[in-house]
Amino acid sequence: MDWYAFLFAVEVAVGGLLSGVMYALVAIGFVLIYKTSGVLNFAQGSMVLFAALTFVSLVEHGVPFAGALLLTLAAMTALGFAIERTVLRPLANRSPMTLFMATLGLAYVIEGAAQLIWGTQVHRLDLGISNAPFEVGGIFISTFDLVAAGIAAAMVAILTAFFRFTRTGLSFRAVADDTFAAMAVGLRLNRIQAAVWTAAGAVALVAGLLWGARLGVQFSLSLIVLKALPVLVLGGFDSILGAIVAGLIIGASEKLAEVYLGPFVGGGIEGWFAYAVALVVLLVRPSGLFGKKLVERF
Amino acid sequence: MSFLKRIAPALLAASILTGGATASLADEQHFPLQSYRVGPYAAGGTGFFGGFIDYLNLINTRDGGVNGVKLTWSEGETEYEVEKGVEVYQRLKSNPGIAAWNPLSVGIAYAMIDGVTEDQTPLLTINHGRTDTTDGRVFPYVFPLLLNPYSETSGIINYIASKEGGHEALAGKKIVVLYHGSPYGKETIPIYELLAEKYGFELQQIEVPHPGNEQQAQWLTIRRERPDYVVLRGWGVMNPVALTTAQRNGFPADRIIGNVWSNSEEDVTPAGDAAIGYTAITTQASGTDYPVVQEIEDKIYGANLGNLSDPARIGSVYHNLGIVNGILNVEAIRIAQARFGNRTLTGDEVRWGFEHLQLSPERVKEVGAENLFHSINVTWDNHEGEGYVTFQQWDGQKWNVISDWIAPDWALLRPIIEASSEAYAAEKGLTLRTEADVDTVASPASN
Numbered sequence: 163m164d165w166y167a168f169l170f171a172v173e174v175a176v177g178g179l180l181s182g183v184m185y186a187l188v189a190i191g192f193v194l195i196y197k198t199s200g201v202l203n204f205a206q207g208s209m210v211l212f213a214a215l216t217f218v219s220l221v222e223h224g225v226p227f228a229g230a231l232l233l234t235l236a237a238m239t240a241l242g243f244a245i246e247r248t249v250l251r252p253l254a255n256r257s258p259m260t261l262f263m264a265t266l267g268l269a270y271v272i273e274g275a276a277q278l279i280w281g282t283q284v285h286r287l288d289l290g291i292s293n294a295p296f297e298v299g300g301i302f303i304s305t306f307d308l309v310a311a312g313i314a315a316a317m318v319a320i321l322t323a324f325f326r327f328t329r330t331g332l333s334f335r336a337v338a339d340d341t342f343a344a345m346a347v348g349l350r351l352n353r354i355q356a357a358v359w360t361a362a363g364a365v366a367l368v369a370g371l372l373w374g375a376r377l378g379v380q381f382s383l384s385l386i387v388l389k390a391l392p393v394l395v396l397g398g399f400d401s402i403l404g405a406i407v408a409g410l411i412i413g414a415s416e417k418l419a420e421v422y423l424g425p426f427v428g429g430g431i432e433g434w435f436a437y438a439v440a441l442v443v444l445l446v447r448p449s450g451l452f453g454k455k456l457v458e459r460f
Numbered sequence: 461m462s463f464l465k466r467i468a469p470a471l472l473a474a475s476i477l478t479g480g481a482t483a484s485l486a487d488e489q490h491f492p493l494q495s496y497r498v499g500p501y502a503a504g505g506t507g508f509f510g511g512f513i514d515y516l517n518l519i520n521t522r523d524g525g526v527n528g529v530k531l532t533w534s535e536g537e538t539e540y541e542v543e544k545g546v547e548v549y550q551r552l553k554s555n556p557g558i559a560a561w562n563p564l565s566v567g568i569a570y571a572m573i574d575g576v577t578e579d580q581t582p583l584l585t586i587n588h589g590r591t592d593t594t595d596g597r598v599f600p601y602v603f604p605l606l607l608n609p610y611s612e613t614s615g616i617i618n619y620i621a622s623k624e625g626g627h628e629a630l631a632g633k634k635i636v637v638l639y640h641g642s643p644y645g646k647e648t649i650p651i652y653e654l655l656a657e658k659y660g661f662e663l664q665q666i667e668v669p670h671p672g673n674e675q676q677a678q679w680l681t682i683r684r685e686r687p688d689y690v691v692l693r694g695w696g697v698m699n700p701v702a703l704t705t706a707q708r709n710g711f712p713a714d715r716i717i718g719n720v721w722s723n724s725e726e727d728v729t730p731a732g733d734a735a736i737g738y739t740a741i742t743t744q745a746s747g748t749d750y751p752v753v754q755e756i757e758d759k760i761y762g763a764n765l766g767n768l769s770d771p772a773r774i775g776s777v778y779h780n781l782g783i784v785n786g787i788l789n790v791e792a793i794r795i796a797q798a799r800f801g802n803r804t805l806t807g808d809e810v811r812w813g814f815e816h817l818q819l820s821p822e823r824v825k826e827v828g829a830e831n832l833f834h835s836i837n838v839t840w841d842n843h844e845g846e847g848y849v850t851f852q853q854w855d856g857q858k859w860n861v862i863s864d865w866i867a868p869d870w871a872l873l874r875p876i877i878e879a880s881s882e883a884y885a886a887e888k889g890l891t892l893r894t895e896a897d898v899d900t901v902a903s904p905a906s907n
Binding site: 277281285286293294304377381382385386417420421428429430431433 | 506641665666667668669671676680681683696697700701704708730769
């Protein structure tokens with residue numbers, strides 16, 4: 163391999179790692195809800211769309227950036243409480259499959275509501291972060307992707323501190339460890355679930371802003387769940403660290419596969435290659451790389 | 461003179477008047493619309509169907525219909541999904557007086573070919589669809605009007621040749637085609653290969669998996685290959701992502717040529733300054749500088765009858781495509797009426813109208829669409845109609861036309877189309893139509 167080819171391979175890997183961070187941003191929203199309620203929230207992608215569409219529409223209506231951010235956060239909080247009250251509470255103690263199906267329906271409701279309220283037009287979202295690349299040792303690196311990686315790192319740090327040091331965060335962990343025991347000591351499950359969905363809404367807002375700036379704010383934002391699912395399988399559904407590590411692995415491996423394996427099998431393989439990697443890991447570690455091992459006795 | 465003789469003229473006049481009134485009440489031509497106003501492609505759907513309905517509305521409002529025959533329509537939401545499109549087709553096909561179907565979806569159109577052939581009703585796939593349906597000998601009821609995918613490919617290569625100083629200058633050039641990973645995206649693979657062989661340019665075709673929201677690997681490959689041009693055969697979110705990823709990898713936007721489904725405001729606006737200089741093919745110009753568009757703005761939107769919820773989208777690419785689609789539908793009905801009478805026509809009679817849809821640039825001017833589109837020349841065996849193409853460049857705010865009308869290389873493409881359609885006919889056991897079959901038309905009585 164000559165020097166140029168080596169540099170190119172490094173560039174592909176770095177680009178993949180940075181893309182992987184973007185996948186992890188979405189996956190973290192899934193993890194938050196799964197960690198505390200055992201529900202795979204299929205509506206996370208719709209929440210990303212709803213958050214981004216609300217934010218950009220407010221900005222287009224003349225609301226300043228910070229104001230739009232706060233108002234969108236308020237909207238996501240209201241959405242979180244509404245979901246708890248109208249979907250989760252009536253389905254309390256139902257099987258995980260029932261709850262999963264409920265979130266599937268919820269995804270359609272949120273997508274429809276977002277388009278009903280804000281319309282179907284495609285919007286440009288400019289966060290003021292340059293898209294132009296800069297060169298480091300012959301490798302092009304995107305400023306935008308680096309900033310996104312920094313934001314993701316900050317978010318992971320905030321969430322980790324939140325889970326470790328705040329009363330609400332500890333309540334989340336208690337509910338995640340043993341729901342009935344948590345209720346027995348007086349934790350109010352309904353309120354905690356609403357708070358978890360609100361937190362997932364805040365994560366959706368961050369992911370929506372970054373992905374929206376990349377793709378434009380449009381319906382396809384809700385399809386980014388397709389990128390997050392293999393990350394979740396690989397990293398484990400209940401590990402924030404797992405989501406980050408798996409995002410990096412999936413991002414780098416799918417890009418390298420697309421460039422180096424793709425030409426031999428007709429190209430366009432990165433869409434399914436990520437799932438193939440996740441499947442292999444499932445066979446070896448059914449709980450993912452960092453997921454909690456489930457022991458059941460029959 | 462007997463009493464009967466004296467009142468006969470009055471009876472006759474009364475019967476004509478009553479009959480006429482009844483006929484005028486009953487004379488409606490219907491368009492069932494498989495539209496998509498929600499879902500991932502809603503921006504395109506609202507623009508196209510908005511323009512189409514606006515034009516039908518203009519004909520009703522300004523002219524009282526086509527020679528007195530009122531145009532009506534009904535809508536069913538498909539979200540661009542094939543199964544929903546077929547369900548809407550099944551639901552609406554019993555509506556009386558159907559003129560034609562216009563699903564604006566390759567997948568839905570494919571699924572309807574057998575059905576419309578049995579129903580004897582035209583199926584229009586303006587600027588898209590299955591290329592070999594151009595051959596009217598095999599597909600009597602399907603019309604990929606103005607531009608089929610092969611002609612589009614030829615038009616793009618001809619444009620690049622014109623920029624380079626002629627087809628000879630293409631030899632040794634390198635062109636990458638970045639295509640959507642779907643049947644639509646793959647439709648033109650063999651034609652690019654054929655044209656690369658004919659003109660001697662180096663070709664690489666790279667697939668982007670659906671929906672195309674991640675293209676880093678593809679653009680790194682493109683940067684390594686250092687092509688002279690990249691042709692973007694995208695759809696939906698794939699287009700702005702291609703432009704922003706190109707910018708991130710240092711590839712200039714003015715070396716990217718978009719196909720006909722990568723040419724709208726929705727494709728470039730989200731990309732911001734990454735789209736400035738990007739060029740795309742089109743069959744119809746955008747903007748409001750055309751009498752028919754201005755008339756719609758004035759008479760339809762001025763009377764609050766417009767179909768677009770945001771009037772700022774009047775004259776956008778999809779809206780103008782919808783208007784052009786309306787013109788072609790209405791003119792086909794007008795041509796068919798000239799032969800069969802000014803009444804509700806059967807689908808087969810409208811098919812006859814489409815097979816004689818010849819609009820010269822002079823006629824295009826008469827309908828207020830001069831320079832909005834060039835002309836069309838549909839015949840019984842050429843259902844595309846030799847549409848001309850032009851190229852537009854995005855300046856950050858609007859599209860600007862930057863080329864003359866360009867003719868694709870129809871003569872080169874026709875044998876390939878015929879080979880494909882004849883293979884289809886052999887597979888289905890169909891007998892090829894001849895010119896003599898064109899005038900065999902199902903009348904209202906036979907329906």
